[in-house]
Amino acid sequence: MSAPYRPLSLLAELTYRCNLQCPYCYNPLDLRAYRRELDAATWCRVLDEAADLGVLQVHFSGGEPTLRPEECVALVRRARERGMYSNLITQGTFLTDDLLDRLLDAGLDHIQISVQAPHAELADQIAGARVHQRKIEALTRVARRPVALTLNCVLHRHNIDQVEDVIALAERVGVRRVELANAQLYGWAYRNRLALLPTREQVERARDRVREAARRLAGRMEITHVLADYYEPYPKPCMNGWGQMFLTVAPDGRVFPCPAAAAITTLRFESVTEKPLAWIWHESESFNAYRGVGWMPEPCRSCERREVDWGGCRCQAFLLTGDAGLTDPACSKSPLHALVTRITEAITAAPQPAELIPRRM
Amino acid sequence: MRTPALAAGVRFRRAADGSAVLLIPEGVVSLNGSAAAVLELVDGRRTVGEIAEDLTRRYEADPAQMQADVAELLAQMSSKMWVVWAPENERQP
Numbered sequence: 103m104s105a106p107y108r109p110l111s112l113l114a115e116l117t118y119r120c121n122l123q124c125p126y127c128y129n130p131l132d133l134r135a136y137r138r139e140l141d142a143a144t145w146c147r148v149l150d151e152a153a154d155l156g157v158l159q160v161h162f163s164g165g166e167p168t169l170r171p172e173e174c175v176a177l178v179r180r181a182r183e184r185g186m187y188s189n190l191i192t193q194g195t196f197l198t199d200d201l202l203d204r205l206l207d208a209g210l211d212h213i214q215i216s217v218q219a220p221h222a223e224l225a226d227q228i229a230g231a232r233v234h235q236r237k238i239e240a241l242t243r244v245a246r247r248p249v250a251l252t253l254n255c256v257l258h259r260h261n262i263d264q265v266e267d268v269i270a271l272a273e274r275v276g277v278r279r280v281e282l283a284n285a286q287l288y289g290w291a292y293r294n295r296l297a298l299l300p301t302r303e304q305v306e307r308a309r310d311r312v313r314e315a316a317r318r319l320a321g322r323m324e325i326t327h328v329l330a331d332y333y334e335p336y337p338k339p340c341m342n343g344w345g346q347m348f349l350t351v352a353p354d355g356r357v358f359p360c361p362a363a364a365a366i367t368t369l370r371f372e373s374v375t376e377k378p379l380a381w382i383w384h385e386s387e388s389f390n391a392y393r394g395v396g397w398m399p400e401p402c403r404s405c406e407r408r409e410v411d412w413g414g415c416r417c418q419a420f421l422l423t424g425d426a427g428l429t430d431p432a433c434s435k436s437p438l439h440a441l442v443t444r445i446t447e448a449i450t451a452a453p454q455p456a457e458l459i460p461r462r463m
Numbered sequence: 464m465r466t467p468a469l470a471a472g473v474r475f476r477r478a479a480d481g482s483a484v485l486l487i488p489e490g491v492v493s494l495n496g497s498a499a500a501v502l503e504l505v506d507g508r509r510t511v512g513e514i515a516e517d518l519t520r521r522y523e524a525d526p527a528q529m530q531a532d533v534a535e536l537l538a539q540m541s542s543k544m545w546v547v548w549a550p551e552n553e554r555q556p
């Protein structure tokens with residue numbers, strides 16, 4: 103069972119602490135349970151084990167990873183020593199010139215900085231703090247450095263109509279990569295789903311506008327647009343298949359095939375403090391539970407897309423149906439697809455979106 | 464003659480088994496043999512012509528054809544923003 107699978111990419115969630123309160127955060131609801139965080143020495147060992155397993159890219163994330171600046175610098179350096187590419191996913195409010203110098207000196211390859219919206223008023227409202235201006239300053243400073251930079255914006259009902267302004271902001275500060283991702287409905291975002299999910303009309307308008315901008319900026323700006331799968335006929339190939347290319351290590355050391363998988367309470371996920379990473383990847387029950395196509399029920403089992411989208415997202419199947427082993431209900435072929443259309447119809451029918459609940463510890 | 468360099472945040476890596484990849488912000492791109500041979504020589508100092516000459520010698524290829532192939536591959540890589548062109552004044556002989 104173990105031979106053909108090799109992880110390419112590791113998401114290292116250094117902490118779930120964060121000074122912001124984005125209602126679309128995919129972090130788990132029980133943030134307090136993650137207060138005990140792996141120390142730097144353990145993280146270094148995890149990176150070594152990941153390199154030995156064949157991992158080529160490490161994404162440092164959270165929470166806000168730069169709340170642990172010393173660890174960020176040390177781990178970027180370790181990743182570099184082991185030939186791995188490193189990416190820092192940050193909201194940018196602690197990215198001083200000094201920290202930037204040290205990260206680049208350690209060999210950081212790529213920084214992703216998120217904004218909550220293109221304009222301060224809405225952005226600060228979503229973040230729950232006055233930070234937009236500071237983020238723009240961080241973006242501007244990083245854009246001048248010899249490091250790849252991506253501006254991220256999570257799209258949802260409240261900001262998706264301003265998608266062109268996000269792209270204009272990127273042009274203005276000199277960012278050449280933009281990632282616009284519709285909120286993935288896990289963790290806090292799932293709790294806020296009735297407030298976050300845009301209407302179909304909004305989604306379609308945004309898609310056209312982003313396409314147009316991408317055409318206009320071709321060769322100058324790379325724009326990635328991740329659509330809301332609730333409105334697509336087929337689900338996304340989550341993580342390119344469970345346990346096939348990606349692994350996530352949470353702040354407490356537990357290892358997940360997908361960053362949202364902690365929600366699946368029917369599986370036990372081992373920690374790097376208990377078992378070697380290679381054992382967890384190759385042998386553990388959790389990583390093998392939904393690997394490949396053997397686990398699939400109908401309609402996936404006989405579907406020609408089964409090795410395209412791998413039956414969709416296990417976490418979404420669990421959140422919506424209580425069974426992680428069913429076809430993702432976002433798929434139009436799922437017998438339980440009504441669980442999704444019920445939500446999209448409610449969104450379309452409601453004149454006002456539900457109230458946003460800010461993420462809290 | 465223009466001088467290609469890997470863009471910031473792009474790295475070439477050859478594994479012990481000889482296979483080569485380009486590590487880019489969005490992920491990992493596996494490279495075929497000829498793309499790997501070219502990118503391995505992209506260092507921000509060699510010009511397109513020098514890279515082509517080097518490969519012509521190594522593979523005993525037709526110089527004009529090699530020149531055209533290398534230029535085309537690098538143009539493709541540059542439209543993907545993986546390769547950038549070093550400014551003229553920074554070019555070394």
Ligand code: SF4
Pocket residue numbers: 120121122123124126127128129164165166193461
């Ligand atoms: S989504 Fe917002 S609240 Fe969650 S970690 Fe990122 S910046 Fe912090």
Ligand code: SF4
Pocket residue numbers: 336337401402403405406407408409411412413414429430433434435436
């Ligand atoms: S039936 Fe399963 S494999 Fe087929 S498209 Fe839907 S989720 Fe994908």
